[in-house]
């Protein structure tokens with residue numbers, strides 16, 4: 001049974017290899033985009049926690065000549081059409097670099113950020129909420145009117161409060177779990193659309 005489960009999940013890994021995506025996570029963004037239609041031609045897209053780069057690859061492909069700024073604490077191998085910034089999104093110096101790269105703001109802010117799991121469930125959840133909050137601050141700062149924000153969070157006691165917080169800033173908020181998420185993972189994606197007037201640039 002366990003091997004069967006693993007094999008079906010690995011289909012995304014195999015598909016990513018075949019289709020040239022750097023990670024199987026690409027299929028999560030493809031599913032999110034199929035459902036919510038977020039990526040539009042020529043969009044300016046900010047991809048937080050972007051390494052190794054599969055979400056930026058998807059954004060570059062679907063966005064048709066978009067401007068993509070990809071940020072990660074780890075280095076990201078160069079990708080055509082993608083400007084990379086190495087930095088911690090919780091640090092002001094990284095936010096200053098994002099401001100330089102996107103002076104006109106972003107149509108879409110993506111955050112697939114995750115720290116290596118410690119295995120201590122409540123600590124991993126708390127850290128994921130902190131990083132999601134940092135991503136929300138960045139989205140509030142850089143999103144244009146009619147922009148959208150997608151952020152990964154892990155299931156846990158603070159998820160509901162975080163979702164309520166996003167509703168203060170966005171008119172439409174949905175929690176979505178793609179098929180491509182591994183069964184053993186607690187991850188969910190909060191998809192926020194239509195920034196309330198006072199939040200957008």
Ligand SMILES: C[S@@+](CC[C@H](N)C(=O)[O-])C[C@H]1O[C@@H](n2cnc3c(N)ncnc32)[C@H](O)[C@@H]1O
Pocket residue numbers: 022023025026048049050051052053054055056071072073074087088089090112113114115131
């Ligand atoms: C699941 S991976 C992202 C995968 C990526 N979306 C893709 O499709 O290739 C999560 C990333 O978050 C990054 N990360 C974790 N904490 C961060 C932080 N504070 N600032 C920036 N990036 C961070 C990690 O280095 C890691 O590369």
